Amino acid sequence: MEKKKTIIALLTSGFLLFAMVVVNLIVTVTDHNKTVWATNTTKSPYENIDIKTRQAKEKQYHLAFQYPVFKNASLNKNFEQYVKGKETDFLKEIKKIDEKKLMKEPASLSLTFELIPAGGDVYSILINEKTYVTAEKSRSSAEIFVIDIEDGAFAKPSALFIDPDKASSALHTPVDLKSSTLFIQKNMVVFLNKHEKREGSLPIKKVAPFLKKEWRDRFSFEESEEKTAAGEKVKKIALTFDDGPNPESTEAILATLKKHQAKATFFMLGNRVERYPELVDKIVQEGHEVGNHSWSHNDFTKLESADVKSEIDRTAAAVEAAAGVSPLAVRPPYGATNENVNEVIGVKPVLWTIDTMDWKSHDPKAICAIVKKEAKDGSIILMHDIHQTTAEALDELVSSLQKQGYEFVTVSDI
Incomplete structure (x- = not known):
């Protein structure tokens, strides 16, 4: 009996000793990882934006974080997670460093930020990071986010x-x-x-057509008049081509435009964009503008609103897939529009001031004659890049107008 009691006592003592060791280990680990923070929040120069500063000075490392605080909870969550991620990565990194070395020369991580108004409720935020782990592992870097302080949008x-x-x-x-x-x-x-x-x-x-719609709609696009070195207004004229692209004639037109360093706008049909995506991409890569001319060239004034929207949206999606750009300028087929159509397409339709009648004459000389007679500063010329005769007329047409001092620009630059 006494032997049994002795065994039980020994087992109990052993268990208590083990428990004390475990508890001590838990406390030690907890104490080692616990960071004591000093936190302060102040006003920024910008309305509805505060600045949070958090500092910690431990024996083996120092932390100093400064980041914005918004009225929008979603944005705050994003930034808290971002900062926490940086802290976690840093603490993982210094675990690999000898503790005695850190006690002698503590590691450090600092985050500061710069708020840059981008326009409206949109800001760019530049976050500067400075990390010191050892003399060999000292570094600095910057990361930028774009945010909307109103709705909480947050993106690289x-x-x-x-x-x-x-x-x-x-x-x-x-x-x-x-x-x-x-x-x-x-x-x-x-x-x-x-x-x-x-x-x-x-x-x-200039960048707008390449932006996703959800971001593009957040900005205003201010007009600016381009001036010559002498301060005089540049004479501008816009070549526009409808109904393409077409592999033969559009390629010939591109070659002529490149020869004269002229820019143009191509109002494309979605069903042809889908057929010739590489050509659409080439047009964009050579610096020309792509416009929306519907999917199938139906008269918008004779369609239901939903069908008009479908014609526009399908074409826009096809252009984006082909060239990574949105066709922001819209020209309704036949130039046919009304109040309802304008409301559905959501932008002022781009029509023309000079009709070359190239679709009817198929005569390069007749096309050139019309343009030479009617051209003036700000003219928008209507042609069709599906006709070879239009391509044949272009060299003389562009040469003649350039000699008169005209600069060929996209319709968005008129």
Whole structure:
């Protein structure tokens, strides 16, 4: 009996000792990972945006975070998660470093931010990160997000584009939009190189067709008059081509435009876009504008509103899939429109001021004669890139007007 009691006592003591060790380990781990924060929130220069500062000074590491606080709970959640992710990654990294070394020279992580008004409720946020783990592992980097403080939209800049690669190529951006950094400041898109230095910029109006609709609709596109070096207004004229693309005649037209360094707008039919996507992409990559001319060339004034919308939406989707760009300019078939059609398409329709009647005459000389007679600053010329005779007329037409000092631009630049 006494032997049994002794065994039980020993087992009980052993269990208690084991429990004390476990508890001690838990406390030790908890204490080791517990970070004591000093937190402060102040007003920013911008309405409805505050600045939160959090600092912690532990024996082995120092943390200093500064980030924005909004009225929008969704945005705040995104930023809290972002900051927490940075903290977690940092703490994982320093676990690999010898503790004695950290006690002698603590690691550190700091996050600061810069708020850049982009236009309306949209801001670019530049987050600067500085990390010191050891002398060999010291680094700094920057990351940018674009946000809407009203509805909580939150995205990396590359996510604003339908297709970053196609946009980068077509816009001739100085950096790769997919992997590089950019921010939007007062309706200008600013590009940064790998060293986070400004590499160039473009008006957001130029970039707009390449943006996803949910982001494009957040910006206003201010008009600006282009001036010559002498301060005089440039004489502009817009060539527009309907009903294409067509592999033979459109290709010939592109070659002539390239020869004269002239730009044009192609109002395309969706069913032809679907047939010739590579040609659509080529048109965009060569710096021309793509417009929406419906899917099947039906008279919009004779269609139900839902059918008009379908014609526009299907064509837009086909162009986006082919070239990574939205056809923002709309020209109804036959130029036929009314109040209801205008409401459905949602933009002012682009018509024309000079009708070359190329579809009727099929005569290059007659086409040129009409343009030469009627051309003036701001003219919008109607032609059709499905006719070979139109392609044949273009070289003389462009040469003649360039000699008169005209610059060939897209309709959006008129």
